[in-house]
Every structure is written in C-alpha cells, then in structure tokens.
Amino acid sequence: MSLWSGRFDATPDADVFAYGKSLSVDRRLIDDDVTGSLAWAEALAQAGVLSVDDMKSIVGGLVAIRRAVHDDPSLIAAAADEDVHSFVERELVERIGDAGRRLHTGRSRNEQVSVDFRLYLMRRIPVIQHALAALVAAFADQAESAGNAVMPSYTHLRRAQPVLVAHMLLAHAAAFRRDVDRFSAARHECDLMPLGSGAIAGTAYAIDVHALAKRLGFSRVTANSIDTSGDRDFVAGFLHACAMAMIHLSRLAEDVILFTSEEFGFFELHDSVATGSSLMPQKKNPDPLELVRGKSGQAVGLLTGWLTTMKGTPSGYNKDFQEDKTSAFAAEDMVIGCTSTTATVIRTLALKTDRARAAASGFLLATEVADYLVGKGVPFRTAHEVTGHIVRDLYAAGRDFGSLALADWRRYSDRFDDGIFLAITPDAAVAAKKTPQSTGPGAVAAALAETRAWLEQAAVSFR
Numbered sequence: 001m002s003l004w005s006g007r008f009d010a011t012p013d014a015d016v017f018a019y020g021k022s023l024s025v026d027r028r029l030i031d032d033d034v035t036g037s038l039a040w041a042e043a044l045a046q047a048g049v050l051s052v053d054d055m056k057s058i059v060g061g062l063v064a065i066r067r068a069v070h071d072d073p074s075l076i077a078a079a080a081d082e083d084v085h086s087f088v089e090r091e092l093v094e095r096i097g098d099a100g101r102r103l104h105t106g107r108s109r110n111e112q113v114s115v116d117f118r119l120y121l122m123r124r125i126p127v128i129q130h131a132l133a134a135l136v137a138a139f140a141d142q143a144e145s146a147g148n149a150v151m152p153s154y155t156h157l158r159r160a161q162p163v164l165v166a167h168m169l170l171a172h173a174a175a176f177r178r179d180v181d182r183f184s185a186a187r188h189e190c191d192l193m194p195l196g197s198g199a200i201a202g203t204a205y206a207i208d209v210h211a212l213a214k215r216l217g218f219s220r221v222t223a224n225s226i227d228t229s230g231d232r233d234f235v236a237g238f239l240h241a242c243a244m245a246m247i248h249l250s251r252l253a254e255d256v257i258l259f260t261s262e263e264f265g266f267f268e269l270h271d272s273v274a275t276g277s278s279l280m281p282q283k284k285n286p287d288p289l290e291l292v293r294g295k296s297g298q299a300v301g302l303l304t305g306w307l308t309t310m311k312g313t314p315s316g317y318n319k320d321f322q323e324d325k326t327s328a329f330a331a332e333d334m335v336i337g338c339t340s341t342t343a344t345v346i347r348t349l350a351l352k353t354d355r356a357r358a359a360a361s362g363f364l365l366a367t368e369v370a371d372y373l374v375g376k377g378v379p380f381r382t383a384h385e386v387t388g389h390i391v392r393d394l395y396a397a398g399r400d401f402g403s404l405a406l407a408d409w410r411r412y413s414d415r416f417d418d419g420i421f422l423a424i425t426p427d428a429a430v431a432a433k434k435t436p437q438s439t440g441p442g443a444v445a446a447a448l449a450e451t452r453a454w455l456e457q458a459a460v461s462f463r
C-alpha cells in the first residue's frame, strides 16, 4: 500500500507503479531521511502536536530502522516501497504501530526530499573536497621533488617559454583549488532548511523552524514555501561544481597523456597505472587517463540534462525533480572515482629531467633574446622584429641560437654583447621572471609554501 492510497478506488497498475518507484536510487538518502524525521518528531513534540511518549517511541523506531538497514542493506534494497520516505514510514508503523502514523503530521514529502537531499549533499561535498585536496597534495609533492627542473610551456600546443616543472604542476593544483571553493559555494547553497514549507503553502502547526534548522546543522531557513517546494537550484550548483572538476581532470589527463607520450617524453607513467596492448607488445597505454577524459563528457551531460529538466517545470514541486538524484549521485561517484584515480597517476609519475630540459631549449628562448635587447635600450617592438629575423634565418639554415658567435649576433644588432650567451639558457629564462604568478624560482617556492599552508588548512576546514 502506498502513502496516498485513500483517495483511489483502484490499486496502482503494477508496471506504472514500478516505473515511478525511486527507492533503488533514493535509498542512498536513508540516513538523512532518518535524521530529518528524528528532528521533525522532536519539533512536533515541542510544538505540542505529538505527546512526549509518541515522540520517544518514534525516535526509538527510527533509530532501530537505521540500525537494521546498516546491519542488513537487503532490507531496503529488496523493499517494494515507492521511495525512501515511504520505506521508513512503513517500517516505522510496522514496528511501533499508531504512533508511527503521527510522524508525517504537518509535513510533506516535497519538503522531506528537499531536506534529505540537502543534508546528503552537505555531508558528501566535504568528501569530494578531501579527494580534491589529496590530488592537490600529489601535485605539491611532485612540485617539491621536481626542484629546479625545467620544461617547455605551451600556447596553441606550440612551444612557448621555458618554465619550472613545479610551476606546471602547481598550475593544475590551482584549478583544483578553485573546484574546492566552488564546492564550498555549492554546499552553501544547500545550507537552507526547507521544513515548515509543507507541500507548498507552509504548515498549520507552530513549528520553531529556526530551532529545527539548528538541530539539523543548517545555518539558514528557506524564505518562501512555494519557492522551496520547487527549488532544485542547489542540485544544479552541485552538478556545475562536478562538471567543472571533471573538465579540469580531463584537461589534466590530456596534458599527462601528451607529456608521457614518445613524442614529448617529459614524464613516464608508472607501470601500475598503465595498460598494455593485446597485439602490440611495445605499448604502454594511459587508459585510466583516457577514461577520465572520456567520462568528463558525461559530467557535462548530467549538468545540461538537469538544467533542461528544470527549465520546463511550473513553480512548486513536480515529479520531474525525482530525476535529480540519479544525476547527482552519478556525478558524485564520477568525481570521487576520477579524482582518486588521477591522484594515484600523479603521485607515481616519474619526471624525465633531461628530455624535459632539452625540449625547453632552442627557439623558445626567443623572448629572452628580445628582452635582452630591451635591456640594452632597444624598444620592444624593434627587439621583437630583430629577433624574428634571427629566428627566420636560423630556421632556414637548420640551426639555432647556440650556433651563433658574437660577431653573428652583432650583424643583427650592435647592442648584442657577451652577456647574450648567459641570457639564452632555460635557467636564465626562468630566473628572469619576477612577478608572484611567474615561473621565477622564488615565486614558485612561495607558491609551493602557500599550497602547503592551504592543504593544512583544508584538512581541518572541510566540514
């Protein structure tokens, strides 16, 4: 029997009822449903709507249900109920009788699912943030052991300027730190207590919703019952945070796939995170990273799909909203799985210092040549043009800067002197950078120290 059978002459069509069932998905909310109901029972008693005896019996029943499901998950997995709320209420009535039938006084499943899902996301977001912080820690460790090693940086996937390997690693860490912040914002959006909204118009009992919010760990209460009933913006915020994290994981995967290839060869994937080919004996494939890159498309789809679902709904609760959990749980699992797999790949990555350094020499030092002339008083635009001519001539001759003697340099500009030979090394190029965001060794050391401090703070600040 469903929670709403009284009004109907016929029992639900078995197939149609099964089609509308969400228990297999929303049973993940069991702990949060019990948490919400425990607080609701106490609030009803405080408002004088429930006797203290009934309240105590409900509390005992709810705690027993939670324990029973933990001990034997098949109790809920095999249940025939419509959703997690119906499961808990049926179990409660079976266990404690009539008192159980009083729990739903003044409350609707519309606000119940909202409070459950908000509680769920508020406790699961910190789990995701911890996974992201572990990835940031892997970058920090690798940055530390890379020391002063250099590699090329790229724009347009063409060699641009030499950078410290540590700088490149911390670049990815910076993106994941933004994701952590984005998840904090998503959590803040969940942090509004919806109970008291009823089905749509509010509730006729004098519930102290502020005390209830405090009891449940919410810092605020929703403002308008109609808006509350139809609000799933917090799900969109969560899916957006997941999609952005997956996009960052995908771009990282692409970098690592490229940088560990024969063509680049700046890093080597650890054997334990690579796969072989059934046919080509020499192959060492980056399958886990390709899967991360591949799954990121689905993460974007989950966000887009959910926004599209919300778009067509009239104000107030609509059953369409039931689909939110399918999307959010899939995104949650994906982000956690992909983040921890990626952290293992990063942690075990081996730097091939010589290959990386060799690729950071040659024409990508052209900016240093131009800057050298600027240092001698030549206007930058002129210096750029002079350097461009040198590059063009060398390129045509199949040579690079290293092949030029001082007399050769001076044919292009009499401002060149002996100092040019010291200026055009990857280390000099890196050392010349002076701003705090730059790859200058002092700036990178400071960025690493700041990242370590952030990690220490992160370990305690995710609630």
Ligand code: ARG
Pocket: 022, 026, 083, 109, 110, 113, 317, 319, 321, 322, 323
């Ligand atoms: N399973 C439903 C959901 O996830 C719970 C709310 C049901 N409310 C209703 N009026 N049918 O949205």
